[in-house]
Amino acid sequence: MTPTKRNLRNLIVLIVIIVLCLIVITVSFKDSNLIKKVKISTLDFFKPIQEKTFAFFKPVTNLTNSIRDFFNAGEKLAVLREENAALRKDYSKNINLKIENNALRELLGIEIRKDFNTVQAKVIGFYKSKWQSEAILNIGRSSGVLEGMAVINEDGLVGTVIFSANNSCKVRLINDSQSSIGTRILSSRKLGIIEGSSEGKIYLNYISAEEIVQKGDIAITSEFGEYIPSEVLIGKVKRVTEIPGDPYKKIEIDPYVNFWTMEYVLVIKK
């Protein structure tokens, strides 16, 4: 083939592929079933390979996570010491309150909170960019996992399922810029919405500038979520900023969950 013909062929292939990409982008943005089916097949096909590779690279990822922890260790230790002292102070008081609370509930016939119906899952992949922060789990529709379900671990809320294939699912982490979850401040009972951001930080929005919010206040999920149960720990207030002229406070939340070191999570079924 002559160079001119080869160039022409390459140009035609480029145009065809660009047109194909633009069609795929348009179709996918319209939430088409076809794209959804292809996504399910792709996730299911790659799940076993992904699971094995994730296990294979676990020692290396542990090492990188340790390096990350090493740099934050000093600051973390000081915070934990402070927190430990406060917790120790409240411990006996809380036990007494719990006993009293249970006794009063029984007396009034109010049901004691039930445990969640959960299913355990293993993290087999991550993806983080400016616009998304997602994890891939090794369970899907075959285990009863559906879109919208909440994902937690021992530390608190991890995120929500946004896409469920047959044997794997994608979880939108709470620091994703598209994540938006109803929240309550534990001490003041004020309602707000926690939202992720492109820099990976979490903000508690729509809290009036007149409200008193302090550093260290705990944020939990509100009771208005369809799939997300109430009173799941999210994080604590890291920084409160007041912007002149803004009717709302800017509140940064420090999540309890370390997204990059988690291995096992629980998906809460409705």
Added chain:
Amino acid sequence: MKIFLRVLHFLLLVLFLILQLVFVEHLKLYHINFDLILVAVIGITLMDGVLYGMIYGFIGGLLLDLMVGNIVGLSALIYVICAFIVSRIIVIGFKRKILTYVFLVFLTTELSLIISVLFYYLFNYSINMKEFGLEILINPSCNIILVFIIFPLLQAGGLRKDEFGFLYKEKA
């Protein structure tokens, strides 16, 4: 031999895709960000030609988007455009040596960042200019480091004359 190499390159591309999801994401410390697939697509374009670069870029990008992407088809589009631009630059007359590859990776990384920001802006996502500025500075350097790992892997099994200028010069 050529068919074997092309199949091998495709398998490597799939391997890089898996590695991107299970391993590279953990290395994302302080804006450090590697794009294995982009560097692999550039390598394939240089070794197998622009046609294979574009096709593999399309497949790799589409698979990445189907697995984790917000906008399905965007990565595919970016990788295809990058493969084509790499081929055009080589045709202009750049020599096949390591400095050229570093320049190509730098250029395509910047280009891919700009295209993705433009698309996300069109799709009404918020853009943080400070973050974007940092990415423009850091991402190319990370991908340039990958050239020294991925390119020799891609040329494994190839003929000595096809090598990228990393190893030996033929004795006169």
